[in-house]
Amino acid sequence: MAITKVWIEDGCIVCNACEAECPDVFHVLAETCVIRGESRQDGVEDTNHAKNPLKVEIGTSLEAAIKAAAEGCPVTVIKFEAIASAAAPAPAAKSGEDVESAVDHALGMDSAPAVAPAEDGSLPATTGYVWDIKAAPNRQIVLPKSAPLPSYKAFVAEQEAAKVADEAKWQKQLADFETAKAKAVEEGKPEPKAPVRAVPAKNETDLVFPAPTEAQAPELKHLMELLGDKVEEAFEQAGEMTCQVKKEAILEALRFCRDDQALKFEMLADETATHYPLGQGYAFSLVYHLTSVSRSRRLRLRILVPEGFEPESAEQVYPTANWLEREIWDMFGIRFQNHTDMVRILCPEDWEGHALRKDYPTLGLGQREISFREDRGGMLMKIAMEAAGNLGINLKVPKAE
Numbered sequence: 431m432a433i434t435k436v437w438i439e440d441g442c443i444v445c446n447a448c449e450a451e452c453p454d455v456f457h458v459l460a461e462t463c464v465i466r467g468e469s470r471q472d473g474v475e476d477t478n479h480a481k482n483p484l485k486v487e488i489g490t491s492l493e494a495a496i497k498a499a500a501e502g503c504p505v506t507v508i509k510f511e512a513i514a515s516a517a518a519p520a521p522a523a524k525s526g527e528d529v530e531s532a533v534d535h536a537l538g539m540d541s542a543p544a545v546a547p548a549e550d551g552s553l554p555a556t557t558g559y560v561w562d563i564k565a566a567p568n569r570q571i572v573l574p575k576s577a578p579l580p581s582y583k584a585f586v587a588e589q590e591a592a593k594v595a596d597e598a599k600w601q602k603q604l605a606d607f608e609t610a611k612a613k614a615v616e617e618g619k620p621e622p623k624a625p626v627r628a629v630p631a632k633n634e635t636d637l638v639f640p641a642p643t644e645a646q647a648p649e650l651k652h653l654m655e656l657l658g659d660k661v662e663e664a665f666e667q668a669g670e671m672t673c674q675v676k677k678e679a680i681l682e683a684l685r686f687c688r689d690d691q692a693l694k695f696e697m698l699a700d701e702t703a704t705h706y707p708l709g710q711g712y713a714f715s716l717v718y719h720l721t722s723v724s725r726s727r728r729l730r731l732r733i734l735v736p737e738g739f740e741p742e743s744a745e746q747v748y749p750t751a752n753w754l755e756r757e758i759w760d761m762f763g764i765r766f767q768n769h770t771d772m773v774r775i776l777c778p779e780d781w782e783g784h785a786l787r788k789d790y791p792t793l794g795l796g797q798r799e800i801s802f803r804e805d806r807g808g809m810l811m812k813i814a815m816e817a818a819g820n821l822g823i824n825l826k827v828p829k830a831e
């Protein structure tokens with residue numbers, strides 16, 4: 431990424447936060463803030479409403495500082511445009527605009543077809559399914575960011591870290607101000623304006639993040655008592671109860687949920703997973719959505735499992751887990767112990783990869799590039815002939831139309 435343009439819209443409250451963050455680009459005057467002439471290609475120093483470009487080296491080397499200043503502006507009047515990189519320019523992704531095309535670019539969806547046909551219209555031959563990672567470089571997308579794992583413990587830790595970082599930033603602003611003041615006095619120049627602590631921008635939308643809270647609901651506390659030290663954490667968020675247990679204790683937890691008279695979660699409404707490729711000590715969260723039909727309550731049980739771990743199948747407690755776990759195997763590659771029919775449910779058995787993993791390309795690996803109806807290069811026919819030959823069947827090649 432590199433920032434190409436930065437400007438300041440009307441409404442600056444002259445708080446000095448941006449200059450403290452990035453003094454090479456922002457300059458706070460008596461009544462407003464401006465973009466320094468030294469950092470702009472046109473050399474003019476003003477709010478840059480005309481959106482004149484920054485010097486390339488400034489936009490590249492100070493990218494992080496400019497972004498930090500824009501994020502720290504309490505009235506969000508600092509705006510910027512950025513490009514993905516000089517080597518692979520993407521459409522400008524400025525706040526709120528062109529986001530769709532930037533995302534398309536990142537996913538390779540605006541590129542030419544992945545598998546280029548030869549001059550005669552045929553596609554490159556491969557064996558089995560038609561996928562060739564080398565022929566489809568634009569399928570090699572960057573891992574999309576995972577939404578963070580919902581967690582009360584992580585939320586509390588993040589809040590604490592943000593407070594500490596904010597205080598450190600403010601202390602640095604104060605120290606910088608004192609240094610600048612001492613220098614101004616020494617040089618006989620007017621004193622700089624004292625910094626004003628930035629206040630978080632008001633969220634005037636109704637999109638309020640539902641913060642997780644400690645477990646309060648009686649049945650959640652009851653389940654925690656039943657499971658004791660097998661509970662890793664329990665919390666409530668957006669009106670939902672979540673209980674994370676040790677991965678080896680999932681069957682015990684499910685049995686309590688189904689059989690205990692205070693819980694009575696008779697139904698496994700869903701069982702699914704989320705891939706966290708960068709998770710510390712786990713790669714997947716496996717979630718069991720339980721419903722108590724008689725009490726009209728819902729509970730989410732969760733375990734965190736590393737790559738290759740095979741959890742016990744929930745089929746013996748909730749038979750409906752049979753199909754749900756086949757789907758999890760198919761889409762995420764998690765196998766279950768003691769499952770009665772551990773085969774894929776959506777894709778063919780010899781399908782390569784698991785489509786809901788974060789590292790599976792959004793456009794697929796190419797298996798669906800060709801159908802019998804569109805078998806222009808005759809590839810599927812070749813595969814069928816080869817398979818028939820291996821079985822000793824002598825198929826005739828149909829005549830071309």
Ligand code: SF4
Binds near residue numbers: 448456
């Ligand atoms: S951070 Fe925003 S409000 Fe504060 S001086 Fe800079 S532009 Fe103005």
